[in-house]
Amino acid sequence: MREPALIRMLPDGCRLHLHDGPIDLVVEASGSRETVSIAYEAATRRFVSILDELCAELSLLRSQVTRGSRSPNGTIARCMYAAVLPYCETRFITPMAAVAGSVAEAVLQSMIVAARLERAYVNNGGDIAIHLSPGQSYRIGMVERPDRLSFFGSAEVSADGTVRGIATSGWRGRSFSLGIADAVTVLAGSASAADAAATVIANAVDLPGHTGIIRIPAREICPESDLGDLQVTRSVCPLAGSEIEAALDSGAGIASLLVEEGLIDSAALGLQGQTRVVASAQQTPSFDLMQRSLLHA
Amino acid sequence: MADVFPPDTVRCDACPVLCYIKRGHAGACDRYANIEGQLVRVDPHILLDRAKSQGTPLVPFLEREGDWDGKIMKGQDTFVTAIGAGTTYPDYKPAPFIVSSEIEGVDMVTVVTEGIFSYCGVKLKIDTDRHLGPERKLVRAQGEPVGHVTTAEYGSQMLSLGGVHHLTGGTKSEGRVTCETLLDLCNGKEVELTIEGGATVRAAAGQPPIVNGQREDRMRVGCGSATIGMFAKQWFGKVDDVVVVDDHITGVLSEHQAGKLLGVRETGIAVQGRRSTPGRYFQVAEPGTGWGGTNISDPLTILKPFKAKFAWPHLRLLMVSTTGEQHAYYELDEQLQPVEKELPDGLKESVARIRENCEPALTTVLFMGGAGGSLRAGVTENPVRLTESVKRKLTRVTCGGAPAYIWPGGGITFMVDVTRMPENAFGYVPTPALVAPIEFTLKKDDYALLGGHVNFVRPLLEVLEEKERQRQVGALPQNPWPLKPYAGSSES
Numbered sequence: 001m002r003e004p005a006l007i008r009m010l011p012d013g014c015r016l017h018l019h020d021g022p023i024d025l026v027v028e029a030s031g032s033r034e035t036v037s038i039a040y041e042a043a044t045r046r047f048v049s050i051l052d053e054l055c056a057e058l059s060l061l062r063s064q065v066t067r068g069s070r071s072p073n074g075t076i077a078r079c080m081y082a083a084v085l086p087y088c089e090t091r092f093i094t095p096m097a098a099v100a101g102s103v104a105e106a107v108l109q110s111m112i113v114a115a116r117l118e119r120a121y122v123n124n125g126g127d128i129a130i131h132l133s134p135g136q137s138y139r140i141g142m143v144e145r146p147d148r149l150s151f152f153g154s155a156e157v158s159a160d161g162t163v164r165g166i167a168t169s170g171w172r173g174r175s176f177s178l179g180i181a182d183a184v185t186v187l188a189g190s191a192s193a194a195d196a197a198a199t200v201i202a203n204a205v206d207l208p209g210h211t212g213i214i215r216i217p218a219r220e221i222c223p224e225s226d227l228g229d230l231q232v233t234r235s236v237c238p239l240a241g242s243e244i245e246a247a248l249d250s251g252a253g254i255a256s257l258l259v260e261e262g263l264i265d266s267a268a269l270g271l272q273g274q275t276r277v278v279a280s281a282q283q284t285p286s287f288d289l290m291q292r293s294l295l296h297a
Numbered sequence: 298m299a300d301v302f303p304p305d306t307v308r309c310d311a312c313p314v315l316c317y318i319k320r321g322h323a324g325a326c327d328r329y330a331n332i333e334g335q336l337v338r339v340d341p342h343i344l345l346d347r348a349k350s351q352g353t354p355l356v357p358f359l360e361r362e363g364d365w366d367g368k369i370m371k372g373q374d375t376f377v378t379a380i381g382a383g384t385t386y387p388d389y390k391p392a393p394f395i396v397s398s399e400i401e402g403v404d405m406v407t408v409v410t411e412g413i414f415s416y417c418g419v420k421l422k423i424d425t426d427r428h429l430g431p432e433r434k435l436v437r438a439q440g441e442p443v444g445h446v447t448t449a450e451y452g453s454q455m456l457s458l459g460g461v462h463h464l465t466g467g468t469k470s471e472g473r474v475t476c477e478t479l480l481d482l483c484n485g486k487e488v489e490l491t492i493e494g495g496a497t498v499r500a501a502a503g504q505p506p507i508v509n510g511q512r513e514d515r516m517r518v519g520c521g522s523a524t525i526g527m528f529a530k531q532w533f534g535k536v537d538d539v540v541v542v543d544d545h546i547t548g549v550l551s552e553h554q555a556g557k558l559l560g561v562r563e564t565g566i567a568v569q570g571r572r573s574t575p576g577r578y579f580q581v582a583e584p585g586t587g588w589g590g591t592n593i594s595d596p597l598t599i600l601k602p603f604k605a606k607f608a609w610p611h612l613r614l615l616m617v618s619t620t621g622e623q624h625a626y627y628e629l630d631e632q633l634q635p636v637e638k639e640l641p642d643g644l645k646e647s648v649a650r651i652r653e654n655c656e657p658a659l660t661t662v663l664f665m666g667g668a669g670g671s672l673r674a675g676v677t678e679n680p681v682r683l684t685e686s687v688k689r690k691l692t693r694v695t696c697g698g699a700p701a702y703i704w705p706g707g708g709i710t711f712m713v714d715v716t717r718m719p720e721n722a723f724g725y726v727p728t729p730a731l732v733a734p735i736e737f738t739l740k741k742d743d744y745a746l747l748g749g750h751v752n753f754v755r756p757l758l759e760v761l762e763e764k765e766r767q768r769q770v771g772a773l774p775q776n777p778w779p780l781k782p783y784a785g786s787s788e789s
Contacts, residue, residue, distance in 0.1 A: 003311045004486065022326040055313035146604025174327060222325075223306060223317040 006050050013292035016040045023103060029111060030136075035094045042114035043107050043122070049104060051077065061197035064088075064097055067079040076106045083192035087200055100175075101167050101195025101201055110190075122191075125174060127167040127198075131193035132159040140166060141286075142185050142268065153268060153275065154288050155187060163265045165191030169198035170270070176218050176225065176232035176261055181205035181271050183234045184255075186286075188264040197264045205251030205269055210272035212237030248276045307727075314695045331606045337732075338724040339381070366403055376772070376779050377760055378697045379409045379734030380722045392675035395750060398742060398757040400780045406754055407780070408676045414603070417666035417731040418459025420712065421481050422450065423498060424516045424658035425617055428544060428584030428592075429454045430495020437491045441474035442467065446492055452516040455533035458482070464729055476729035482662045483715045483723040483731065496586060502662035503716040509586050515655030516621035521548035521589065524619055527654075528647055529555035532615070535643040538564045540616045542581065542623075544590035551574035565607020566614075569599045589618040615644055621651030632788045647668065648761065664696070664723075664734055668709040675750075676737050682747035683737065684709055692739040697722040700770060701735075702731040711735075719770050725736035737780055 005020035016027040029039040042063065053074045054061065059150045060072050063082065065088040071081050072095065083098035104122040108129040111120055120135040122129045130138060139159035157163045168185045171177040177199075184202040188194035207213065218227035225232075241249070248269055255267040255278035267280035268287045277287045305320045309329045313785030315368045316324035323330040323339060330339045378398045384548040392410040399405070399527060423429065430436075436444040436456055444458030463475040487501035506513045518524060529550060532539050538561075539550035546650035549776065550556040551564045553576030570581035572714040581599045585592025596616040603612070610631045626644065627635035640648065673680035686692040688708055694701045694709065704710040715722075724732035745751050761767070772778065 002313070021314050024326075052313055055315075058314070084585070221319065221322055223319060 005168035035115040039111040039115040040286035046110035083196040098196040100127035101191035148175040165194040169202035414666040421456040426590035430492030434493040513658035518654040542589040567601035679748040
């Protein structure tokens, strides 16, 4: 039976929580009381039709994108398609790789059209669309494992930079990954671009053929997965330091290419406690990693 | 497409993604899963936190942000509810959580399980004067019979929905829709109910009912006759006659005992229907959704012509419904025909007073279910002893921490006000049946005596360690703290 969308304020009275099926958004806008309430109303109005809109062309959105393949119709669907298009010639990818970021972007867009906000974000399960008016910034904490809440670093996103989207991908997350990264966090010009890139980079953090990595065809877990028979990661054994380095090298190589092509701003790749940051040589990285001392029992 | 999947793959219809979910896996949302071939909601396990109860609204499932504050919980301020605890069905095995904690120096045990209730339903109290439909008629949702109209109570109409005959005794579709209707009502959502030969009602727990598209605002202060009695003094001298239109008993001031006592002059007014006693009329019109629960929209239709023998030109007449929502003021012309005029200021006050005395009209939803043998077996090896212990008030029964009323007589049949439970406390299985939380709290010594599964008792602090699937919510301030032992007498 279809559950209606959940629309409510979180207990702090500041953030809006929107939930419908697999979509779960936390929204926060800053500005005068009145503009914030106008923005929340706009976000809610936009939100309630999103899931039906996406499901209307779900099978197309689950299909591989190739140069010249059919573009979907919906606004969000087209945003997803555009975000994955740069990757389609070199690898298997479907618009679903950018669904979370694209939804966040669409809801954010509805808010900034409706109201003049100081700053705002829409967080779709870790894929975040950001709006900043001049002089504003956000500081974002990064978590490596969704089941353990400890920050391994932070990112500063400010109005004078180009970053307006953040996304994280990894095998421990809700979506399947072909790689072994615990978390790859990407900063990019939009949430949809960050989402697609995080998926691609996380897939590339890998040790092909390693026997300590358990992989299962996606279809065996989720019969209708867009990844079909591709092997998705289910568990990763503890890795040696050199193995971790090798896997991170592989992911960082792809990340550097994406930075060069201007598809992303920067990326932080995390695997079993090691973190690698990739950013263009000309700029100071937006990431700030915490100094951690390891405790041995 | 479905036929290529393994036989126990289920299709989830909680959202338009319509995931096929394989046995042992969850859908795209991570909230619905296929457990043993059944679609089950797998929201986090809810713990009530007494410290959070002060003014903090309940936080239901699904806040993925993980704003765990890292606080070490004081055991006695946390109550483990059955919401999200899982069930024992169909095996006769100990309940998923049997938790010990100490409160006020007494060792208490709480047995926590989610019951699968095929014998269950909801009792709906719809505050309205409008006629919703004849008693015993079917109540339908989405075209399927889900219950019936039962008695009218003071200012309200009771509906009885669900029950095993609708859940499992009819067609598959009837069972599915009944289950869905009960689930939505119990989780505080709105449902649309159509009564055979009657009204369409949109009902949600704790919200004003919407009857035929019209939102009920207020409950009536009393029947038409009672309203005359209450307001006669305020009307005296300001108006010559008053008719309070009510489907039950319409009152007429000049004939009513209250008017007589004040010396109100006879107006010779004649009202349709059957006169019960002076100034009190039954069946002035058909029941309906118009004035005072009748089918009329023009109140003059219930009056017969005024006679020259009693009435006089310029006679002032107020007609008002039992809630004050509808009112009209007339003066007779030279031919003794009533002519509608603006309500004089002196009468506006009394109409407003009627409204003011009418309490907000609400829909109340009581979930009613019976704890069957297998559920009770999860608590003790000797299920009848649990019944006895509950009856003797040694064991407290709560649903998601909310107090439950236990019916006297055999078995453990209980009722609970769903608005006192945490949000989205109910789930379902496609049997169809409702999944409702139920907790039994009693002294540890008593638990041993009734043959409890003492080997499965775990200290609260150990249970709290398993944070990953848990979520803490504030306890509702109006509920008694479930762990507090009974103070000897019965509770509300």
